[in-house]
Amino acid sequence: MLxxxxxxxxxxDITWIYVILFFFSFIENIFPPSPSDVVVVVGASLIASTxxxxxxxxxxxxxxxxxxxxxxxxxxxxxxxxxxxxNKLKFISPDALSKTDEWFSKYGYKIILANRFLPGTxxxxxxxxxxxxxxxxxxxxxxxxxxxxWNTIIVYLGMALGNNIELIDxxxxxxxxxxxxxxxxxxxxxxxxxxxxxxxxxKNE
Numbered sequence: 001m002l003x004x005x006x007x008x009x010x011x012x013d014i015t016w017i018y019v020i021l022f023f024f025s026f027i028e029n030i031f032p033p034s035p036s037d038v039v040v041v042v043g044a045s046l047i048a049s050t051x052x053x054x055x056x057x058x059x060x061x062x063x064x065x066x067x068x069x070x071x072x073x074x075x076x077x078x079x080x081x082x083x084x085x086x087n088k089l090k091f092i093s094p095d096a097l098s099k100t101d102e103w104f105s106k107y108g109y110k111i112i113l114a115n116r117f118l119p120g121t122x123x124x125x126x127x128x129x130x131x132x133x134x135x136x137x138x139x140x141x142x143x144x145x146x147x148x149x150w151n152t153i154i155v156y157l158g159m160a161l162g163n164n165i166e167l168i169d170x171x172x173x174x175x176x177x178x179x180x181x182x183x184x185x186x187x188x189x190x191x192x193x194x195x196x197x198x199x200x201x202x203k204n205e
Contacts, residue, residue: 010046017043017052018060025064025147029072029126036065037154044158058148058155065116065147069126070140076130104132112142116150 009017021043028036040061047054104111108129115125129139 009043010050014051017046017050018056021057022060022064025061025151026068026071028065029068029123040151041154041158044155045161047159054155054159058151061151061155062144062147065151066140066144069112069115069122069143069147070136072123072126073130073134073136073139076127077133078130080131080133104128104134108132108134109138109142112139113146115143116146 009020012020021040024034024036024039028034040057043052043061044054044057046052047057111125112129112134115122118125126143
């Protein structure tokens with residue numbers, strides 16, 4: 001399968017290769033199941049055999065990722081007042097939102113800096129950075145730095161280990177599955193906590 005993707009990409013004009021890499025890097029924050037990292041690795045594996053360069057691939061994928069992050073930031077910003085803070089989502093209480101406001105105010109930019117290394121949480125972090133109205137300029141900068149650091153690793157791996165893409169794919173999927181598992185556990189924890197609190201409140205009435 002991956003060999004077919006490599007063969008297809010290598011047959012394309014260099015401009016289209018860059019467009020595809022940008023698209024998948026952008027979409028990962030909007031549609032987390034997107035195999036963006038694998039596509040970037042595959043694209044990077046072509047550096048040795050085509051005219052695409054390490055630096056252009058790194059910059060295009062990093063900028064694409066940061067722009068996708070900012071799009072979800074604005075989605076969070078838009079829905080914050082209209083949905084979340086009007087208590088329309090009953091499983092997110094005003095008290096819980098207030099606590100996450102404090103948490104994001106204290107650690108927000110550090111979380112954004114780490115977001116590309118936290119698979120399964122990227123779209124959540126970008127969304128809530130908008131909900132909590134972090135500075136958009138700083139948010140973009142830290143998202144760009146985070147993407148740049150992460151993409152430096154996977155672009156280098158793709159370039160250096162191009163003949164072992166399946167192995168890289170295996171480790172990326174394992175890393176992502178662990179991240180998704182941790183995210184699911186955190187979500188379940190907060191839902192259960194909310195249900196217990198709601199049940200306790202009903203008994204006291």
